[in-house]
Amino acid sequence: MKNKILYSILLFCMSLCLQGMAQTTVRGRVLDEDGKALRSVTVINVSTARQLVATDANGGFSVSVASGTTLLFKLVGYKEKRVSLAAGQTSLTVNLEPSSTEVDEVVVTRGYVKRPKETSTGASNIITAEDIRDIPGSLETLLQGKAPGLNIQVNTGAPGFRGTTQIRGLSTLSTVGSGNESILMPTSPLYVIDGVPLDADRASEMGLQQQGPGVSPLSMIPPEDIESIEILKDAQATSLYGSLAAYGVVIINTKRGNSEVPRINYVNNSFMRTPPKLRETLGGNLERRLKLEQIFGNALTQADIDRIQTTPHLSDSLNAYFNNSTNWQDLYFQTTYNHSHNLSVDGGNSILSYKANIGYYSETGIIRNTGFDRYSTNLRMDYSPDSKLRFTGQVFAQLGKINKGDGSGILQTGVAAGGLSSTLLPPPSFYSVSSEYISSISTNNENGVRLIRPYVEGSYQIIDGLRITSALSYEFVSSTEDTFSPAAANNQFSKVYSFAGRQTQLYSRSSLNYSKTFNESHNIFINLFNEVRNVTRQDFPIQQDRTPNDNFQGPLGYDGFFSRGGGLLDNFKNERALSFALSTSYDYKRKYILDLSYRMDGSSGNGFGNLYTKNPAIGLRWNAHNEEWIKDAAPWLSLGSIRGSWGINVMPNSTLERIYGRYDITGNYNQQQGVGIRFGQIPNPNLKPTTSMQYNFGLDIALFNNRIDFVYDTYYKKVDNLLFDQRLNSTVAFDVLASNDAAIANYGHELALNIRPLRPGGDFSWTFSINGALNKDILLKLPAHYGGQFIKWNVDNLNGQHNIFRVGTATMSNYLFINEGVYSRDEDVPIDPTSGLRYRNSDGTFFQAGDPIWKDMNGDYILDNRDMVRTGNNQPLITGGVQNTFSYKNIQFSIYASYTAKRTILNNALAERMGLMANPFGQGKDNKVVVPLDGYNMWLQPGDVAMYPYAYAYTRSGTIRPFRYDQTLWAENGSYFKINNMILAYNFNRGLLSRYGLERVRVYASLDNVVTFSTYSGPNPENVTSMGRDLSNGYPIPRTYNIGLNLSF
């Protein structure tokens, strides 16, 4: 690596010397067809692929180049023009023609082969490097709001972890985790990075309480190295990627060498991350006084008042131990200063080109003792001695180090609990500590993910139009975690947790493709390929409780008594997969296009009954702008296409356990060790794969030389044979049958509009893009014997936020008590006309003024579980984004925003906050901080018409539980409009730079997570789980202030 840099620097110096010779200065003007001056036209030296200058307001330019150089003139909305300088030429006038066929240049990838976008029938979006630059952070965060139908929720601020990504709505009914922490089984799209598929969910399939490092594979890719990203949405586009692509495909291509003279590009980001506004608390004496006032104002008996005397932190205000005002949150949160560096060298010509990218990224978390460091390299070499033979070699190597503190990454339960400690308690010091604090700060947590992936590809053109290609890649990922909890953090006994995981993927693809044009009007393209994959995975955790002392961290010989965990985790995998695919495309003069494709996926993970899954697709397209009669009638139409497609993606549900069952060692029989099946789940070899069938209809329109660009898609996606665990009758020995009898439909509309309102060529340019997607999901069916409804009871009885599935309604709904406000006076509580009794709780406590009004659905004047109602939809209905880029001469200003609308979220953070008043006498762990509640519309005295029940009535917190989680009081509209980024950049004048041997200097300042506009009463409507629950123990999302520098020479 080092040698390569040295070599590059050497080459670079040599090129400078070369440039010093035989220079002539050429002056000229660039004009449009009417002879008007064009400004901001980029002038490029073709041989070095360098941008030299841009034209001034009069269209004038001046360059110093060697004679005989070819110059390339480029401007958006105009055709490129190449001009070769004659020997001794010093002046030049260039006329640019408006371009009408710029779409030809846009290339998309289908089935690992590049195709013109004009002939593609599927729905896709392209995001270029320019859309995601200037912001430090993970790749997925940068894609938010940039493509319609790609719903990214940045719902954790944990460094190195990822939020959720969905393409075109909901594709699963499965949840992982339990209670408040349950999340949807992640259904991320398939990422194909430089031709190799990557399963982005592999780190998150264990839910929020995952084991191991949990680093998102997408956090390991430096965004600076990315050339383009393509998002494939409909089944025609994805079916060629087979069963892995059921949730959509995101194709990422990294940069490659394309400059004859080596270029060195350096990007630096120095950024500050600040925690969001933390919970307001009442400190010190305010806390004590509020608790005392609360007791005096609400005590029902003298005994309650007397209890103050036995509660030291209330009565003993002079005791130094209880006479503090500690800001606990401040002990856990911090503002951090971080930096990232990315250095790339590339060069080469059409025969040999190379690229090397080295990246370093370091981020310290806003929660102390967390952070993420990434080291990455990506080396690539392309060799093509003639037009027939092509050869590519590439090596990715990435090292990620993550520190999760004592949390599980996304969840920081210890920090959340510690932050709620009473402010009266003394801060951690030499003499006193809190175990939560010690646990968060002193837990020694080291995680590492090491990835290496070599990739080679060879290609040979046998006869004209027929090309054979073969690619091979092997990926090896090692994940380790070592956690040492000191004794003070863990009930006086130190603890060790260790995790070792290994994943490999051997991937090979061979393809044969043929393209041919007949009679200059009929084009056919055939692509036949197969893929072979062998994916293995095994994870071993081990946990030793009660290790000898803090100083002895290993190696540990151990008695099994205090050994917890250990052994192989059940995500063990050794899958062999074989796929065959055929894709054909026919078009007539690029006007009428027909795509047909078929793919078969076989996997050792499929059930015996369904060894091969079949993925067919068909697509049609009409390019109206290529019709002669439209060219005549509507010359302003740069592009007008209608697309339609249908396709199926089939995804296996089987795992070894679901097919074969799980076997345990079960006692002895006749001195023989017996092995018997575990009765939890009955083996189901006939488990069907989930079938995702999709229709898509699209419209592409570009007007006035592409100054207005409009893409519309509508789709209907039916996800059938969804995995659904059926509870079996108690007369059967087994508990659960993994069955296939559930289905969801998603349908919706996507719109993207791109406008360049100003005439190209001016000093001032403005690009405005807006996109939006409306997605509705409906549950189509459930196993027949449920009769159309299934309630997933939350086992966590206290929180009890249940989920309900009902056919014909939005899939992910909550099952809650309906809250209709607060009883203003005792008389407002309804009376049972028959018995004369007031509406009451199931334990017989009558409701009174200040209690919440819960709707009595079954009319028995008793509140119990039978009064719950299906309500809300925790999946967003509308998502999208807005991008604005202004540039004036060398200054560029961009503002990127995203939005989500119509989503129910449960504000559990507020529920917890209001519940803090439940027990003013609490001691030990129950001695909680108090928060100001003045800002909330809360009932305080009879006659108040309020939204929130009376929080200070601690005598009712045990019986009525006014702030119970399972009520719609916490169900709020999760719509938000977020300004993701604001970027101000300045490009230095090239003339000035060339004096210092620099090609380009760009400085910029950017903000990330700028501001979120929302009616939501909690901290952040985005920082919620995929089931729409605002966890108070989640990782808050920081705001980033960044200053960056991009140098090229």
Next chain:
Amino acid sequence: MISYKKYNILGIAAGLCMSITSCSEMYNLPEDKDFISENLNYSDKILETRLGRTTVINRLNADNSTLPIKFEIINPRFGDGKAVTDFLQVFPTYEWIAEYDGKETSLQDIESKRRLVDKPIFEVDSGGRFIMHPSATAERITPRPVDTILKTQDIRFFDLKLTNSGGIRYIKDFQLIPWRELPYEPSSDINPYTGGVAPDPNAPNDPRKRAYILPNISNITGERTNVLLVNNNLKKDVVVYIRPFEGGNGNKLRFKFLNKDSLAINPVEFNETRWDQLVHGFNKEMTSQYVQYDVAYPIPLSSIRTDYAQGDRANVVFQYSRIGWGGVRTVSTFSLAFKIFRKGDWEIVFHFKNDNPKFDND
């Protein structure tokens, strides 16, 4: 011509958009309708209510069906198929409109919190609860036979129709087998089958003996014997009769005390009794024969705890004191927790059967 074509293209495009956005019906999606479970049921379909009082039975297991469900009693019949409508007759019955809290200061005050409405004697309410109203009297519905032999043709059957937007369910063959009215509690002196006098549990076949209602007594010394009076299985020194009397206005409750000769004891003798807080009654009238109040029936009006009632029974406590042996003042008490369901003029008589209470100082 050219401009016309322009609009034509725009028109086609716009038309296509419109046609696509407006037809999500073509996806043939299932309707959003209520859930009504196949397992919707009642845990017990034999309803053995007592006539003459309010009975609420809630045995619905809705199996999380979407509420509200419309409940309808259909097909009422006797076991032999003969139609029956007596238990669905409409009569006035009380309905609470405000909460009775025991702090009302007049009968009008109490009556303003409830009103008479016309309701069927037996109904199913909007929540699926079966309610037998106190308007169900023996004259209107024949209770189960006196001879205790239950024949199918005497049993009232009915079916229940449950409807919500998810569909209709029928739950069939509910049986309504009412018990004979018992106008008060404790009712240990009434035979629940015949309504006549209950026999003595110690000698069930001796027609000369009968069962009694027994009050709680404490520390009452007999005048003649000078030993404490007792109430137990074998010896019953104080018994209670709850019986109607003539000559009231239909809202009276009277307490009377009889000595062993069945002569009235002057209530003033029970000198420690809090006569004003004895029952939730008004216009106290105290004579040498009795104490009488104007009250609202039923007693108690609801099952909440008030100054006059504990749990769901009214509680009356009578006390007197005297100087006992050694010059110590002793307090003697007798009390009764009771309910009276039927409106009328009732008297509660405490009969010191075997010996009079001793009021004199020792």
